[in-house]
Amino acid sequence: MIQTFVRTVLGSMYGQVSTYQRIRPPVTAVGGEHDRLIEAVALRRDREAFARLFEHFAPRLKAYLMKAGAPAGAAEDFAQDAMLTVWRKAELFDSSKARAATWIFTIARNRRLDVLRQDARRTPMPEIELSQEEPERPDQVVLMAEDAARLKTAMARLTADQIEVLRLAFFQDNPHSEIARRLDLPLGTVKSRIRKAMIKLRTLLDDAGGEA
Amino acid sequence: MTGGHNPSEERLLAYAAGTLSPPEAVVVAAHLAMRPQNDAWVRTLQSVGGELLDDLEPEPMPDDALARVLARAEADAGQVLASTPLNDMVGLPEPLRRYALGPWRWLGPGMRARDVHAPRDGDCRVILLEIGPGRETPRHTHGGIELTCVIHGAYATETARFDVGDFEEADGEVLHQPRVVSPDPCLCVVALDGQIELDGWLGRLMQPFIKL
Numbered sequence: 366m367i368q369t370f371v372r373t374v375l376g377s378m379y380g381q382v383s384t385y386q387r388i389r390p391p392v393t394a395v396g397g398e399h400d401r402l403i404e405a406v407a408l409r410r411d412r413e414a415f416a417r418l419f420e421h422f423a424p425r426l427k428a429y430l431m432k433a434g435a436p437a438g439a440a441e442d443f444a445q446d447a448m449l450t451v452w453r454k455a456e457l458f459d460s461s462k463a464r465a466a467t468w469i470f471t472i473a474r475n476r477r478l479d480v481l482r483q484d485a486r487r488t489p490m491p492e493i494e495l496s497q498e499e500p501e502r503p504d505q506v507v508l509m510a511e512d513a514a515r516l517k518t519a520m521a522r523l524t525a526d527q528i529e530v531l532r533l534a535f536f537q538d539n540p541h542s543e544i545a546r547r548l549d550l551p552l553g554t555v556k557s558r559i560r561k562a563m564i565k566l567r568t569l570l571d572d573a574g575g576e577a
Numbered sequence: 578m579t580g581g582h583n584p585s586e587e588r589l590l591a592y593a594a595g596t597l598s599p600p601e602a603v604v605v606a607a608h609l610a611m612r613p614q615n616d617a618w619v620r621t622l623q624s625v626g627g628e629l630l631d632d633l634e635p636e637p638m639p640d641d642a643l644a645r646v647l648a649r650a651e652a653d654a655g656q657v658l659a660s661t662p663l664n665d666m667v668g669l670p671e672p673l674r675r676y677a678l679g680p681w682r683w684l685g686p687g688m689r690a691r692d693v694h695a696p697r698d699g700d701c702r703v704i705l706l707e708i709g710p711g712r713e714t715p716r717h718t719h720g721g722i723e724l725t726c727v728i729h730g731a732y733a734t735e736t737a738r739f740d741v742g743d744f745e746e747a748d749g750e751v752l753h754q755p756r757v758v759s760p761d762p763c764l765c766v767v768a769l770d771g772q773i774e775l776d777g778w779l780g781r782l783m784q785p786f787i788k789l
Contacts, residue, residue: 420643425633425635427636427638437636441638444638453653466628467623471623471627474594491605491675495620567618
C-alpha cells in the first residue's frame with residue numbers, strides 16, 4: 366500500500382534543491398542542549414524535557430518518513446512510535462558516543478523497514494546499537510564534541526550535488542534507482558557519485574583533525 | 578577503507594541509511610561485527626544521518642500527538658522490552674545469533690547449508706554455507722545478487738582470496754567457482770537472490786546446490 370504511494374508521492378518532493386550550508390544555522394549549542402534533555406528523561410522521566418525533544422524531533426521524523434514516500438498519517442504514527450522509543454530507551458543514550466540527533470536518527474533508521482516493507486515485520490532487522498560497548502578512552506567526551514564539529518565542517522565542504530546525493534541516499538526508499546530517475550543519470554553514474562561523495566567525506570574527516 | 582575485501586561504499590551507505598534489503602543487511606551486519614573499522618564508519622554515517630535529520634523541513638504534527646505518546650508511555654511503564662533469544666551456534670557473529678536456523682541440508686560431498694530465518698525480500702534469502710577443505714562449489718552464476726561474508730576458514734575464486742570477515746559481492750555477470758583453501762571447513766553467510774545457474778551439463782546434475 367505504502368509502496369504504491371511511493372511512486373505517486375515522490376514526484377512532488379525534492380522539487381527544491383537547497384544547499385546544506387544555507388539551511389544549517391551556525392549553532393552548536395543546540396545539539397548539546399538536546400543531549401541534556403534526553404539525559405533528563407533518563408534520570409527523572411522529565412516530561413517537560415521530553416516535550417521539548419518532541420517539539421523538535423517529531424515533525425522532523427514525520428518529514429523523514431514522508432521523504433521515503435509514506436502518507437502523512439503513517440509518517441505521524443512512525444514519528445510517535447520513534448519518540449516513544451526515545452522515552453523508553455533514554456537510559457541507553459550516551460552523549461559521549463552519539464549526539465541526540467544521531468541517536469534519534471538511528472532509532473528511525475532501525476524502524477523504517479518495519480514500516481516501509483511489510484514482509485520485514487515478522488523477524489527483527491539487524492539494528493545498529495550506538496550504546497554498544499566500545500573500548501573506553503578517557504578523552505572520549507572531548508573527542509565526541511570535536512567529532513561533531515569536524516563532521517559539520519566536513520559536510521559544509523561537500524558540493525551541493527554531493528549533499529543532494531547523500532540526502533537522497535539517506536531518505537529515499539529505493540535510493541539508487543530514485544536518484545537515477547530524479548537526476549536523470551544512468552545507475553552506474555549514480556553509484557560512482559555516491560562513491561565519490563563517500564570518499565571525499567572520508568578524506569575531509571581524516572584531514573579535518575589538523576585543519577579545522 | 579581498510580585492507581581485505583570490503584562492501585562497496587554505496588552498500589555501506591545503504592546499510593547505514595537502513596535502505597538495504599533485509600537479507601543483504603544481515604550479511605553486512607555480520608561483516609561489520611568482524612571488521613571494526615567499517616563498523617566505526619557506519620557509526621560515523623549515523624552522525625551524517627543525524628545532521629540531515631536535524632536539517633529536514635519539519636512537517637507539523639497533530640496537536641494531540643505529544644499527549645498520546647505520553648499516555649502510551651504511562652500505560653506501559655515498567656514493561657521490560659523482551660530480548661530475542663539467541664540461537665545455539667555459538668561461533669557465529671552476534672547479529673546472526675538473533676535468527677532461528679533451519680536444519681543442515683546435504684548439498685554434495687563435504688558441502689552443507691542451513692537457512693537463516695532472517696526477513697526475506699522477494700526471492701532474496703540468507704543461508705549459512707559450509708564447505709570442506711579443498712572442495713569447491715559447482716561453477717555457477719546468479720539470477721541476482723550474491724553477497725558472501727566469511728565466518729570461518731577461507732576460500733579462493735579465480736581472481737581473489739577471501740579470509741575471515743571478508744565480503745564478496747557477485748551478480749549475474751560473475752561466473753565463479755569458489756574453492757576452500759583453509760585447512761578447516763569454510764563457513765560463510767550468504768544472501769542469495771534469484772536462481773543459481775550452473776555452468777555445463779555436469780553442474781546441472783548438482784540438483785541440491787541449485788535448490789539453495
